[in-house]
Amino acid sequence: MTHTDPHTDPRADPRAAVEALAATREPYLIGVRHHSPALAAVVPELLDASGADVVCVELPADFQPWLEHLADPETVAPVALAGTDGEGRLAFYPFADFSPELAAIRWARRTGATVLCCDLPLPSPGWTAEPAEPAPAGPTG
Numbered sequence: 001m002t003h004t005d006p007h008t009d010p011r012a013d014p015r016a017a018v019e020a021l022a023a024t025r026e027p028y029l030i031g032v033r034h035h036s037p038a039l040a041a042v043v044p045e046l047l048d049a050s051g052a053d054v055v056c057v058e059l060p061a062d063f064q065p066w067l068e069h070l071a072d073p074e075t076v077a078p079v080a081l082a083g084t085d086g087e088g089r090l091a092f093y094p095f096a097d098f099s100p101e102l103a104a105i106r107w108a109r110r111t112g113a114t115v116l117c118c119d120l121p122l123p124s125p126g127w128t129a130e131p132a133e134p135a136p137a138g139p140t141g
Helices: 014-023 037-050 061-071 100-111
Strands: 054-060 079-084 090-095 114-119
Touching: 037 100, 054 061, 054 100, 061 079, 061 100, 061 114, 100 114
Parallel strands: 054 114
Antiparallel strands: 079 090
């Protein structure tokens, strides 16, 4: 059994872990609030500063072939992607000019960076909540 000293081991101090994460530049992460005009305005500058050659967007992997259409200068927002899981559940992803994801996709097209959809495919069981297991019956009496 090993003991970590919070005064000498940064892994034991959550503040040190947060500072280490904040100082990390690979991968370069931009936290996105969907439909944030302020963030959409600065995303291109942030990506320029990152020097990214790959941009991951939180979209189902099924939408990968459609990204080229979102990025096309002929595509005028508002626009949306929609898909189904094959069992009738619909997924709908709207984009506007003030969508940070759309700003990132457009930036990637202008700079030649690759864009990857980095979420589960729509038919994945990970999209639906697992049924809760019933609580064990307690003693009666």
